[in-house]
Amino acid sequence: MLDSGKIRFxxxxxxxxxxxxxxxxxxxxKKSKYxxxxxxxxxxxxxxxxxxxxxxxxxxxxxxYHEMITQIPFYTALKPESALVIGGGDGGTVRExxxxxEMKKVTLVEIxxxxxxxxxxxxxxxxxxxxxxxxxxxxDDGIKFVKECSEKYDIxxxxxxxPFGPAEGLxxxxxxxxxxxxxxxxxxxxxxxxxxxxxxxxxxxxxxLSKVFKNAGYYFANILTYGGLWGFTFASDTxxxxxxxxxxxxxxxxxxxxxxxxxxxxxxxxxxxxxxxKLEEYGK
Amino acid sequence: MLDSGKIRFxxxxxxxxxxxxxxxxxxxxKKSKYxxxxxxxxxxxxxxxxxxxxxxxxxxxxxxYHEMITQIPFYTALKPESALVIGGGDGGTVRExxxxxEMKKVTLVEIxxxxxxxxxxxxxxxxxxxxxxxxxxxxDDGIKFVKECSEKYDIxxxxxxxPFGPAEGLxxxxxxxxxxxxxxxxxxxxxxxxxxxxxxxxxxxxxxLSKVFKNAGYYFANILTYGGLWGFTFASDTxxxxxxxxxxxxxxxxxxxxxxxxxxxxxxxxxxxxxxxKLEEYGK
Numbered sequence: 001m002l003d004s005g006k007i008r009f010x011x012x013x014x015x016x017x018x019x020x021x022x023x024x025x026x027x028x029x030k031k032s033k034y035x036x037x038x039x040x041x042x043x044x045x046x047x048x049x050x051x052x053x054x055x056x057x058x059x060x061x062x063x064x065y066h067e068m069i070t071q072i073p074f075y076t077a078l079k080p081e082s083a084l085v086i087g088g089g090d091g092g093t094v095r096e097x098x099x100x101x102e103m104k105k106v107t108l109v110e111i112x113x114x115x116x117x118x119x120x121x122x123x124x125x126x127x128x129x130x131x132x133x134x135x136x137x138x139x140d141d142g143i144k145f146v147k148e149c150s151e152k153y154d155i156x157x158x159x160x161x162x163p164f165g166p167a168e169g170l171x172x173x174x175x176x177x178x179x180x181x182x183x184x185x186x187x188x189x190x191x192x193x194x195x196x197x198x199x200x201x202x203x204x205x206x207x208x209l210s211k212v213f214k215n216a217g218y219y220f221a222n223i224l225t226y227g228g229l230w231g232f233t234f235a236s237d238t239x240x241x242x243x244x245x246x247x248x249x250x251x252x253x254x255x256x257x258x259x260x261x262x263x264x265x266x267x268x269x270x271x272x273x274x275x276x277x278k279l280e281e282y283g284k
Numbered sequence: 285m286l287d288s289g290k291i292r293f294x295x296x297x298x299x300x301x302x303x304x305x306x307x308x309x310x311x312x313x314k315k316s317k318y319x320x321x322x323x324x325x326x327x328x329x330x331x332x333x334x335x336x337x338x339x340x341x342x343x344x345x346x347x348x349y350h351e352m353i354t355q356i357p358f359y360t361a362l363k364p365e366s367a368l369v370i371g372g373g374d375g376g377t378v379r380e381x382x383x384x385x386e387m388k389k390v391t392l393v394e395i396x397x398x399x400x401x402x403x404x405x406x407x408x409x410x411x412x413x414x415x416x417x418x419x420x421x422x423x424d425d426g427i428k429f430v431k432e433c434s435e436k437y438d439i440x441x442x443x444x445x446x447p448f449g450p451a452e453g454l455x456x457x458x459x460x461x462x463x464x465x466x467x468x469x470x471x472x473x474x475x476x477x478x479x480x481x482x483x484x485x486x487x488x489x490x491x492x493l494s495k496v497f498k499n500a501g502y503y504f505a506n507i508l509t510y511g512g513l514w515g516f517t518f519a520s521d522t523x524x525x526x527x528x529x530x531x532x533x534x535x536x537x538x539x540x541x542x543x544x545x546x547x548x549x550x551x552x553x554x555x556x557x558x559x560x561x562k563l564e565e566y567g568k
Contacts, residue, residue: 013508016306017328020294044301044482064556197508198328222504222556224297224481228512258558267554272348272506274542 009040009048011055013198013227021045021055021225027122032114035161039122045225047122049090051115051161055225057090062126066092067260068221068268069190069232073155074100075246075265076239078186080154082106086142086170086179088159089115091127097155098129099255106135107153113139143169146178154184158191162201171205176212176235189213189235196220196231196275203282209235217241218279219268221259234269241269293324293332295339297482297511305329305339305509311406316398319445323406329509331406333374335399335445339509341374346410350376351544352505352552353474353516357439358384359530359549360523362470364438366390370426370454370463372443373399375411381439382413383539390419391437397423427453430462438468442475446485455489460496460519473497473519480504480515480559487566493519501525502563503552505543518553525553 007026012018021042028039038050046059057065070093074080082105083097089110097106110116116137119127129135138145142160156179160170169175170191179189191209194201202218210216213235223230234241245265271279291310296302305326312323322334330343341349354377358364366389367381373394381390394400400421403411413419422429426444440463444454453459454475463473475493478485486502494500497519507514518525529549555563 010304014328016308016326017304019303020301022300024300042300044298063558197506220506222481222506222513224512228508229506259556261554261557263554264556267551270545270547270551272543272548273545274347 009050009053011053011227013195019225019227021048028118030114032112034112037112037114037118039118048225049119049123054162056161057092057123057126058225059123059125061223061225062090062092062123064221064223064259065192065226065230066096066126067257068219069093069157069159069192070096071257071260072219072232072234072241072265072268073157073188073190075250076234076236076241076244077154077188078239079184082153082184083155083157084146084149084153084182085109085157085159086146087111087161088157089113090119090123091116091129093157093159094132094135095126095129098132098134100253104134106132107138107151108135109138109140109142109145111139111141143175143178146175146182149178149182151182152184152187153182154187156182156187156189158189160192162194171201171208173208173211176209180212180237183237186238187236188239191233191235193218193231193233195227196229198227200282202231202233203279205233206279207283209233213237215240217269218271220271221268242266293334293337295337295511297479303509303511305332312402314398316396318396321396321398321402323402332509333403333407338446340445341376341407341410342509343407343409345507345509346374346376346407348505348507348543349476349510349514350380350410351541352503353377353441353443353476354380355541355544356503356516356518356525356549356552357441357472357474359534360518360520360525360528361438361472362523363468366437366468367439367441368430368433368437368466369393369441369443370430371395371445372441373397374403374407375400375413377441377443378416378419379410379413382416382418384537388418390416391422391435392419393422393424393426393429395423395425427459427462430459430466433462433466435466436468436471437466438471440466440471440473442473444476446478455485455492457492457495460493464496464521467521470522471520472523475517475519477502477515477517479511480513482511484566486515486517487563489517490563491567493517497521499524501553502555504555505552526550
C-alpha cells in the first residue's frame with residue numbers, strides 16, 4: 001500500500017524561489033466577485049487565508065502583521081481617537097485598533113464582502129471585532145471612498161493585498177493624496193508595502209508617499225509566511241515615526257503585545273544600507 | 285513538444301513548511317568524509333552551497349550573514365586584533381575579518397577540507413582571503429581544537445552548520461567553556477544560532493551561553509534563503525553588545541557595508557516580546 005498523496009501550496013516570490021506549505025485540508029474555495037478566496041489548514045501555521053493564491057494571513061503569525069500595521073501609528077499619531085482602514089477584511093487591523101479605549105470610531109472599507117464573511121467563519125480570533133459598536137463597516141471600493149470622503153481621521157491604514165488586481169490603485173500618488181485629505185492634523189498613515197528585498201513595490205510605495213507627505217518612513221516586520229521579511233510605509237506631515245513615539249501613553253497603557261514593543265517601534269525603522277540606497281535611489 | 289522538466293530544491297523548516305529554489309544547473313555533488321556537499325546555480329540567488337541539503341550560503345545574500353556574524357563582534361571587542369573562526373569553510377567570515385587592517389591574526393578551523401576546496405572553486409568572491417598571510421587554516425575538528433588550544437584571541441566566531449551531524453557538539457555548554465578559555469580579556473564570541481522562530485536551537489544556544497558568560501545576547505538578521513529570519517548569539521564576560529559598541533572606531537573606519545551599520549548593530553538586538561519570553565523561559 002502506497003502512502004496517500006499530498007497537496008502542496010507554493011507561493012513564488014520571484015520566478016524561481018518562494019515558500020511552500022503542505023495543505024492538511026482545503027476548507028474553502030470560491031471565486032468572489034474580485035478574486036479567488038481560499039482557506040486551508042496546515043500543521044505549522046493553522047488555518048491559512050489565500051487571495052488569488054497569495055498568503056494573506058495565518059492563525060499562527062497574524063499577530064505580527066496586525067500589531068505592526070496598527071500599533072506603530074497608534075503610538076505616533078497626535079491624538080489617536082479615530083481610524084480609517086482600507087482593505088483589512090480579515091478584521092485583524094480593526095481588532096488591534098479597537099483594543100484601545102481611546103478609539104472612538106473606526107471605519108473599515110473592504111471591497112470584497114466575501115472576505116469578511118469567510119474570515120468571520122474560519123478566523124474567529126482575527127475577525128472578532130465586527131460587532132463592536134465603534135466599528136462602521138463599508139463594503140466599498142477604497143479608492144472611490146477616500147476620493148469622496150469628507151470626514152477626517154487620526155489614523156489611516158492601508159491594509160491591502162499586493163498591487164495587482166483589486167489593490168492596484170492603492171499604491172498610487174493620487175490615492176495617497178486622497179488619504180492625506182482624510183487625515184486630521186497630527187494624523188498618521190501606514191500601509192503594507194510588499195516583500196521588501198524581492199520586489200519594487202516597497203520603492204514605488206515609498207517614492208509616491210514621499211511626494212505627498214513631509215515625513216515618510218519605511219519599516220520591517222519578520223513574517224515568515226510572507227517569505228520572511230515584510231515592509232510597511234509610514235507617512236505624516238507633522239509626526240515623526242521615531243521622535244513622536246508617545247512613550248507616556250505606551251507606558252500608561254502597558255498592553256500585552258506579542259510582537260510590538262517600544263524597542264521594536266524604534267528598531268523596525270533601521271534599514272540595511274543596501275536597502276536604504278535602493279529605496280532612496282529608486283526612479284532617479 | 286512538452287516543456288522540459290524542472291529540478292526543485294526544497295528545504296523544510298518544519299515538517300510541512302519551508303522554502304524552494306528551482307535549480308538551473310547542478311554544478312557539484314559529492315559526499316565528503318562528513319557530509320553531502322552540493323552546489324547549484326539559480327536565477328534569483330546565483331550559486332547556492334548546500335551541506336546535507338541545507339542552504340549554507342548563496343552568491344546574492346551571503347553578505348548579510350557574513351557581515352552580521354563578524355562586524356558585530358569586531359566593533360564590540362575591546363581590542364579586535366586576533367580572531368578564531370570555527371567552521372566557516374566558505375571563507376566569508378574570514379574575508380570580513382581580514383578587511384580590517386587591525387586584524388593581525390585569524391585562525392580558521394574547518395573540519396571538512398572539501399568545503400574549502402569547493403568554495404574556492406565555485407564561490408571565488410566569498411573564498412577570496414585564503415591566501416592572506418595573516419590567515420592560518422587548520423582542517424581539524426573545532427571541538428577538539430578549542431579543548432586543546434593554549435592561544436588566546438580577541439574574537440571567537442562559531443560559523444557552523446546547524447546542530448546535527450558534524451556540528452552537533454558546537455552548541456553545548458562544554459564547548460562554550462572551552463571557547464571562553466580561548467578569549468582574551470575584553471574578548472567577544474558570536475555564533476550562528478538557528479532559525480529563531482521555528483526551532484529550539486536558538487533557545488538551547490542562548491541558555492548554554494548564559495551559563496558560561498556574564499553577558500549573553502541574541503540578535504537577528506534577515507536572510508531570505510534561511511527562511512527569512514536568522515539568529516545569532518553574542519557572549520562576553522566584559523563587553524556589552526550595545527553599550528560597548530565602538531562608535532569612534534566605526535566612524536574612523538567608515539567602511540562600505542551592505543547590511544551592517546551602527547543603526548543595525550543596535551536594532552538587531554531588539555527582540556519581539558513573544559520571542560524574548562521563549563528565550564528566557566526555555567528549559568525553566
